[in-house]
Amino acid sequence: MELIRINDVTKQYKNGVTALYDINLKVRKGEFVFVIGGSGSGKSTLIKTLYREEKPTRGDVFIGGINVKKLRNGRVYKLRRKLGIVFQDYRLLPKLSVYENVAFAMEAIGAKKKDIQVKTLRALELVGLKGKVRNYPDELSGGEQQRVAIARAIVNEPKLLLCDEPTGNLDPEMSMEIMKVLEAINEETKTTIIMATHDKEIVNKMGKRVIVLKEGRLVKDYEKGKYKNEDI
Amino acid sequence: MKIFRMLGRNVRDAFRSVFRNFSLSLAAITCITITLIIVAIALLASLNINNFTKVIKEDVTVVVFIKKEVGEEQIAAIRTQLDNMNNIASITYKSKAELRQEMEASSSKLASAMKAWGEEENPLRDTFEIKVTELEQIGTTADNIKNIDGVESVNYGETMINQFLSAFRVVKKATVLAVIMLIVVIVFLIVNTIKLTIFSRKREISIMRLVGASNLSIKMPFVIEGMVLGMIGSIIPILIIIYGYYAFYQHFGGQIFSPLIRLITPEPFVYGISLVVLLIGMIVGVIGSYQAVRKYLKI
Numbered sequence: 001m002e003l004i005r006i007n008d009v010t011k012q013y014k015n016g017v018t019a020l021y022d023i024n025l026k027v028r029k030g031e032f033v034f035v036i037g038g039s040g041s042g043k044s045t046l047i048k049t050l051y052r053e054e055k056p057t058r059g060d061v062f063i064g065g066i067n068v069k070k071l072r073n074g075r076v077y078k079l080r081r082k083l084g085i086v087f088q089d090y091r092l093l094p095k096l097s098v099y100e101n102v103a104f105a106m107e108a109i110g111a112k113k114k115d116i117q118v119k120t121l122r123a124l125e126l127v128g129l130k131g132k133v134r135n136y137p138d139e140l141s142g143g144e145q146q147r148v149a150i151a152r153a154i155v156n157e158p159k160l161l162l163c164d165e166p167t168g169n170l171d172p173e174m175s176m177e178i179m180k181v182l183e184a185i186n187e188e189t190k191t192t193i194i195m196a197t198h199d200k201e202i203v204n205k206m207g208k209r210v211i212v213l214k215e216g217r218l219v220k221d222y223e224k225g226k227y228k229n230e231d232i
Numbered sequence: 233m234k235i236f237r238m239l240g241r242n243v244r245d246a247f248r249s250v251f252r253n254f255s256l257s258l259a260a261i262t263c264i265t266i267t268l269i270i271v272a273i274a275l276l277a278s279l280n281i282n283n284f285t286k287v288i289k290e291d292v293t294v295v296v297f298i299k300k301e302v303g304e305e306q307i308a309a310i311r312t313q314l315d316n317m318n319n320i321a322s323i324t325y326k327s328k329a330e331l332r333q334e335m336e337a338s339s340s341k342l343a344s345a346m347k348a349w350g351e352e353e354n355p356l357r358d359t360f361e362i363k364v365t366e367l368e369q370i371g372t373t374a375d376n377i378k379n380i381d382g383v384e385s386v387n388y389g390e391t392m393i394n395q396f397l398s399a400f401r402v403v404k405k406a407t408v409l410a411v412i413m414l415i416v417v418i419v420f421l422i423v424n425t426i427k428l429t430i431f432s433r434k435r436e437i438s439i440m441r442l443v444g445a446s447n448l449s450i451k452m453p454f455v456i457e458g459m460v461l462g463m464i465g466s467i468i469p470i471l472i473i474i475y476g477y478y479a480f481y482q483h484f485g486g487q488i489f490s491p492l493i494r495l496i497t498p499e500p501f502v503y504g505i506s507l508v509v510l511l512i513g514m515i516v517g518v519i520g521s522y523q524a525v526r527k528y529l530k531i
Binding site: 051073074076077078079080081082083085091093104105107108109110112113152156 | 234237238241435436438439440441442443444445446447449
């Protein structure tokens with residue numbers, strides 16, 4: 001079963017920069033895919049077209065059979081509810097506690113109070129932060145903050161988890177901590193994960209499918225376990 | 233129900249936001265309060281003026297004096313002509329004999345003075361007392377009546393009434409203008425306040441969008457916040473209306489200058505006005521915040 005299909009996607013920004021050229025890609029349900037490439041290779045743009053922060057200039061993006069490009073602005077939220085998104089800078093709300101930050105994602109879509117409580121605690125348990133529910137983001141380490149962000153991304157039980165350089169601000173040890181959490185999510189909940197990164201170390205250790213972008217073109221697509229520390 | 237759940241959270245968030253940005257909210261609330269006080273005063277004045285006009289209309293009588301030599305047949309003819317005229321609410325005929333009786337009954341001094349008159353010497357005239365429906369057109373109606381054959385003169389205290397009416401018209405126009413201008417001011421104030429809260433919550437909004445909050449549920453707390461500001465801003469004006477108007481009414485004993493200008497009795501009038509002020513506050517709050525959301529919340 002394929003979850004994502006990207007057909008001939010080209011993205012040109014308004015300032016004339018072309019970030020993606022003719023990208024074709026299929027991702028099956030439950031896969032764990034790394035998108036790697038240097039800065040300016042189009043990793044982030046590719047992720048952005050998936051959650052429709054950006055619309056492709058040409059080509060189509062299908063997620064679960066929905067043509068993301070044709071989604072009207074007023075209906076984008078319906079797509080976002082099926083996605084979880086994690087960023088390099090965590091994007092937590094500093095005035096809310098760990099619990100509230102995660103619950104916020106469920107409140108925003110109008111979930112029941114009871115459900116919020118159960119699922120928020122379950123998500124925090126999955127990322128290993130059950131002991132810190134009352135803490136505030138600035139009392140946590142970078143790795144812990146990122147795990148809160150991951151808990152927030154998965155609390156609504158998305159089919160697809162998008163990660164844009166989630167380990168970009170973290171040291172190698174914390175990065176591996178995050179990767180273990182992501183792998184656990186991938187295995188336990190069968191959530192499809194697409195992660196953009198430039199950290200080859202991680203990609204090597206994980207042994208997942210790897211897509212290599214170079215100057216906006218998809219240059220290599222390694223099957224699971226085939227990637228060997230190549231230059232990018 | 234999901235809608236009520238969301239609404240409850242929105243109301244909670246709106247109140248939270250009002251208190252979180254308290255200095256900003258306070259500035260807006262103060263301005264709304266002052267503006268609504270003026271609006272309330274304007275409303276009280278304008279409605280009282282309406283009432284004055286109504287009272288005067290009920291009191292004003294056009295008295296038509298019939299010429300002395302006119303006989304009963306012609307009086308009946310005048311009556312039918314009056315019946316056919318526009319702007320006439322009621323017609324009462326009083327013969328000079330009836331008038332004499334009335335006057336004699338009203339005061340013993342008059343009665344003794346009038347005793348000297350014989351039946352033929354009665355200097356009074358047969359009259360019609362007429363009430364009009366449209367006070368504004370009382371002048372034309374009086375002129376028309378004057379032209380009827382057999383009418384000697386028409387009297388309705390024209391100068392005083394005209395002065396009152398024109399004064400009332402000016403005051404009413406001024407109050408309506410003031411209210412409209414002030415409402416525009418409130419809208420502007422609320423637009424600005426909400427604009428600032430939108431900016432201070434940019435991060436929160438962007439996260440809400442990422443986790444799939446619908447546009448409506450992102451906008452709603454701001455709109456409700458505007459409504460809450462308007463509501464809080466109308467508390468003091470309402471107290472002023474209720475207690476202030478009672479005091480005013482008591483002080484003047486219910487009338488200004490003459491019994492002709494009667495104030496509206498406070499109950500239930502003040503509660504009606506309070507409700508109107510509250511509604512103005514809330515509706516204007518919603519309009520202002522909606523404008524701000526539309527303009528500054530790009531989603």
